[in-house]
Amino acid sequence: MLDTAVHQGKRHKLVRELADKGIDSKTVLSAIAKVPRHWFFPKDFEHYAYRDDAFPIDFGQTISQPYTVAYQSELIDVTAGEKVLEIGTGSGYQAAVLLEMGLKLYSIEYVRPLLEQAAQRLKPYKNSVKLLNGDGSRGVPKYAPFDAILVTAGAPAVANELLKQLKIGGKLVIPVGETKENQRMHRYTRMSETKFHKEVLKPFRFVPLVGKSGWDSKGS
Numbered sequence: 499m500l501d502t503a504v505h506q507g508k509r510h511k512l513v514r515e516l517a518d519k520g521i522d523s524k525t526v527l528s529a530i531a532k533v534p535r536h537w538f539f540p541k542d543f544e545h546y547a548y549r550d551d552a553f554p555i556d557f558g559q560t561i562s563q564p565y566t567v568a569y570q571s572e573l574i575d576v577t578a579g580e581k582v583l584e585i586g587t588g589s590g591y592q593a594a595v596l597l598e599m600g601l602k603l604y605s606i607e608y609v610r611p612l613l614e615q616a617a618q619r620l621k622p623y624k625n626s627v628k629l630l631n632g633d634g635s636r637g638v639p640k641y642a643p644f645d646a647i648l649v650t651a652g653a654p655a656v657a658n659e660l661l662k663q664l665k666i667g668g669k670l671v672i673p674v675g676e677t678k679e680n681q682r683m684h685r686y687t688r689m690s691e692t693k694f695h696k697e698v699l700k701p702f703r704f705v706p707l708v709g710k711s712g713w714d715s716k717g718s
């Protein structure tokens with residue numbers, strides 16, 4: 499697909515907008531400057547790609563707002579080469595940003611056709627990413643421990659299994675809410691085998707996390 503000077507110009511404008519909104523990490527901003535977000539959009543709608551907005555994708559899901567992607571990518575506080583789990587691959591855009599940050603990525607998506615589309619888009623990174631299909635609401639113990647876990651759907655609560663899959667010093671960044679529609683970003687840092695430091699941060703609106711530790715388990 500094309501990535502013209504016009505696309506690149508719009509992307510740099512978006513990066514400046516994100517910096518103005520408080521994103522500080524040079525690693526995150528330069529990853530966003532590199533990933534052609536329009537490649538993750540349906541062709542007819544690619545002109546929406548460089549607005550700082552979420553956008554609907556297939557199966558009632560969304561590609562997250564660039565600010566949200568940047569904010570979560572900054573909060574996981576990782577350096578190149580570290581091992582990260584993303585729960586909710588969706589379009590693959592957040593995954594591409596994490597891969598441009600030099601991370602070794604595992605990404606799990608519940609909806610198989612979405613994962614298949616994302617796999618096509620993420621082909622250039624295929625040596626650094628393992629894409630998985632299934633319920634990631636309790637993480638992926640087979641590949642744990644992780645330096646960070648980033649959840650891109652709103653959870654009703656934080657599953658203990660997720661916390662247990664962090665390395666000591668590792669971070670879990672997850673939107674948690676009492677309703678399906680509204681969440682607050684939570685960040686947990688594993689301080690020791692048994693101790694976790696919890697921070698409750700800004701409000702967000704994500705699509706719901708489904709599966710065993712998602713909203714399905716609450717019967718709603």
Ligand code: SAM
Pocket residue numbers: 559560561562585586587588589590591592593606607608609612632633634635650651704705706707708709710712
């Ligand atoms: N990171 C995505 C992007 O950059 O396009 C945005 C993801 S969208 C906001 C949330 C995704 O989480 C959806 O694709 C949804 O199917 C997925 N999801 C919801 N519950 C899940 C679960 N239990 N396991 C894996 N994926 C899940």
